[in-house]
Amino acid sequence: MSDIIVAVGLVKKFGDVVALDGLDLRVPEGTVYGLLGPNGAGKTTCVRILTTLLKPDAGAATVAGFDVVKRPNAVRRVIGLTGQYAAVDEYLSGRENLRMFGDLYHLAPGYVKERSQELLERFDLADAADRSLRTYSGGMRRRLDLAASLIAKPRILFLDEPTTGLDPRSRIGLWEVIKDLVADGTTVLLTTQYLDEADQLAEDIVVIDHGRVIAHGTSDALKDQVGGDRLEVIVDGREAVVTAVEALRPLATGEVLAEVADHRVVAPVSGGSTVLVDAIRALDAAGVRVEDVALRRPTLDDVFLSLTGHAAEEES
Amino acid sequence: MSTPTVPMRRRPIIGWGLHDGLVVARRNLIQTIRVPELLFFSIVQPVIFVLLFAFVFGGAIPIPGADPSAAPDASIYRQYLMPGIFGQTVAFASAASTVGLAEDMHRGIIDRFRSLPMASGGVLLGRTFADATRQILVLTVLSITGLLIGWRINNGIVDAIYAYLLLLLFAYTVSWVGSWIGLYMPNPETAQTAGLVWLFPLTFLSNAFVPITAMPTWLQPIAQWNPISSLVLATRELFGNPTGTIGEAWPQQHPFAYTIISCVVLIAIFAPLAVRRYRRATAR
Ligand SMILES: Nc1ncnc2c1ncn2[C@@H]1O[C@H](COP(=O)(O)OP(=O)(O)O)[C@@H](O)[C@H]1O
Numbered sequence: 001m002s003d004i005i006v007a008v009g010l011v012k013k014f015g016d017v018v019a020l021d022g023l024d025l026r027v028p029e030g031t032v033y034g035l036l037g038p039n040g041a042g043k044t045t046c047v048r049i050l051t052t053l054l055k056p057d058a059g060a061a062t063v064a065g066f067d068v069v070k071r072p073n074a075v076r077r078v079i080g081l082t083g084q085y086a087a088v089d090e091y092l093s094g095r096e097n098l099r100m101f102g103d104l105y106h107l108a109p110g111y112v113k114e115r116s117q118e119l120l121e122r123f124d125l126a127d128a129a130d131r132s133l134r135t136y137s138g139g140m141r142r143r144l145d146l147a148a149s150l151i152a153k154p155r156i157l158f159l160d161e162p163t164t165g166l167d168p169r170s171r172i173g174l175w176e177v178i179k180d181l182v183a184d185g186t187t188v189l190l191t192t193q194y195l196d197e198a199d200q201l202a203e204d205i206v207v208i209d210h211g212r213v214i215a216h217g218t219s220d221a222l223k224d225q226v227g228g229d230r231l232e233v234i235v236d237g238r239e240a241v242v243t244a245v246e247a248l249r250p251l252a253t254g255e256v257l258a259e260v261a262d263h264r265v266v267a268p269v270s271g272g273s274t275v276l277v278d279a280i281r282a283l284d285a286a287g288v289r290v291e292d293v294a295l296r297r298p299t300l301d302d303v304f305l306s307l308t309g310h311a312a313e314e315e316s
Numbered sequence: 317m318s319t320p321t322v323p324m325r326r327r328p329i330i331g332w333g334l335h336d337g338l339v340v341a342r343r344n345l346i347q348t349i350r351v352p353e354l355l356f357f358s359i360v361q362p363v364i365f366v367l368l369f370a371f372v373f374g375g376a377i378p379i380p381g382a383d384p385s386a387a388p389d390a391s392i393y394r395q396y397l398m399p400g401i402f403g404q405t406v407a408f409a410s411a412a413s414t415v416g417l418a419e420d421m422h423r424g425i426i427d428r429f430r431s432l433p434m435a436s437g438g439v440l441l442g443r444t445f446a447d448a449t450r451q452i453l454v455l456t457v458l459s460i461t462g463l464l465i466g467w468r469i470n471n472g473i474v475d476a477i478y479a480y481l482l483l484l485l486f487a488y489t490v491s492w493v494g495s496w497i498g499l500y501m502p503n504p505e506t507a508q509t510a511g512l513v514w515l516f517p518l519t520f521l522s523n524a525f526v527p528i529t530a531m532p533t534w535l536q537p538i539a540q541w542n543p544i545s546s547l548v549l550a551t552r553e554l555f556g557n558p559t560g561t562i563g564e565a566w567p568q569q570h571p572f573a574y575t576i577i578s579c580v581v582l583i584a585i586f587a588p589l590a591v592r593r594y595r596r597a598t599a600r
């Protein structure tokens with residue numbers, strides 16, 4: 001599979017602030033690629049460069065094979081962009097907005113009409129299509145914004161924090177739409193500060209901080225990097241803790257830890273849910289009464305914390 | 317690989333730049349209709365100016381060149397005043413461009429426009445077209461106000477049409493200057509002020525309200541070369557209104573030609589500057 005977005009050594013400074021500090025990216029075609037990082041990490045700057053809005057100070061990038069600095073119009077023909085803030089016209093109706101952007105993409109008028117209707121229906125905006133955007137909720141604006149970036153069926157869609165500020169229901173709705181798009185073959189580059197969002201949507205994730213890639217891989221690979229699964233067992237008394245540690249030792253991939261005061265035993269394991277069954281059998285055989293048992297996968301929050309030393313969603 | 321093909325429009329005869337400009341102008345004009353408050357106040361402001369000057373200062377400003385032996389006549393000042401108000405009003409059209417573009421940048425819609433494969437002058441063409449077009453309505457209302465207080469078109473309809481076209485050309489020209497300023501604005505609030513601040517000295521350092529001969533001598537050359545003075549003078553001549561004493565400087569002697577030259581030169585300077593700035597403009 002070929003890489004549809006390639007960025008090499010991107011540097012961008014704003015005065016003294018180094019927004020991008022030698023960023024490399026390779027996005028395979030037809031995937032959702034997650035750019036994950038805290039506020040100020042450089043996500044928006046990266047998207048602006050890849051969508052031709054900003055020129056890098058150093059480094060180079062191609063989108064669909066076109067250099068973003070030398071062939072901006074060729075790039076613009078194959079991309080759609082939904083920025084961090086809804087970039088639609090307040091005073092026009094939903095349909096008028098889509099018509100305007102369709103016209104500016106130089107699409108055939110008949111097609112614009114058809115496609116607008118299709119998108120308005122798909123994004124649950126058909127009833128509000130002819131109302132001015134001043135009557136739209138935040139979620140509706142976001143959806144229209146996304147519809148506008150899809151009017152020309154772009155091969156590559158850039159979504160900069162698409163669900164920031166959305167209520168949970170709209171968020172999940174938007175996730176569904178993004179999944180549909182990828183099923184249709186669109187490549188999506190998505191930035192987010194929400195770890196669950198990257199986890200939900202993106203096959204490949206790069207974690208960036210201070211304008212640099214600090215980790216890269218699938219969500220599972222990143223989690224493994226932090227450490228694999230952990231088995232947590234709560235037993236019914238202090239005495240049982242020692243017995244449980246002995247019983248679990250053969251199943252563990254590392255040192256088994258005991259927190260005697262909490263009656264808790266934690267064992268690093270691998271092998272997913274079969275380990276859970278084995279563990280319960282082993283504990284039962286050793287005569288340990290179990291009050292609670294759980295297999296805990298590390299979340300991307302754990303990944304982030306271990307990589308950067310600070311949590312992902314804190315304001316910097 | 318999936319490369320969805322979508323039906324494209326054939327290249328229009330007017331070219332993509334003009335096509336994109338008209339698309340954006342349509343959007344800006346729809347905005348005007350949907351926010352009637354804004355249009356209302358942009359009309360009311362010059363009307364208030366007319367009434368203030370006509371009824372408060374009217375008798376106090378003598379017009380040299382008007383028959384001195386005739387009885388003091390407020391209607392002479394009103395005839396003199398109206399082209400001045402027209403000139404000032406179209407000059408202030410530039411402020412709308414400044415604020416409009418600052419708002420577009422602030423809302424992020426400029427980012428979207430810039431991510432589209434459209435002509436890079438399209439957004440600015442649309443802005444300037446729309447802001448100049450709006451002046452047709454403003455000039456109509458102003459003219460009716462003028463007629464009600466005693467202003468007259470004395471030279472026939474053809475010259476009057478030339479006068480209105482010259483005013484619209486000037487509105488279009490200053491819209492480019494205003495657009496260029498707007499693209500430097502950090503937010504719409506600053507644009508409100510910055511869009512206007514340079515217009516006051518420019519319009520008051522002209523013959524719009526007071527004859528140039530009434531100004532301090534050292535200011536007179538500036539006022540004589542001020543394109544607003546030549547615009548107002550040309551308009552007075554075309555409407556057949558009193559002109560006051562005409563200065564020695566070339567722009568005063570050839571106001572129509574000088575106004576057109578000024579417009580062409582200003583557009584030739586500010587349109588490329590604005591387009592260049594637009595290519596780098598980003599939200600916030
Ligand atoms: N136009 C700008 N002018 C000055 N500083 C900027 C500008 N854009 C971004 N920055 C700075 O660059 C850094 C990266 O910003 P950004 O790319 O917006 O991060 P993110 O999208 O990950 O929150 C931040 O420190 C931000 O303050």
Ligand SMILES: [Mg+2]
Nearest residue numbers: 043044084161
């Ligand atoms: Mg951002």
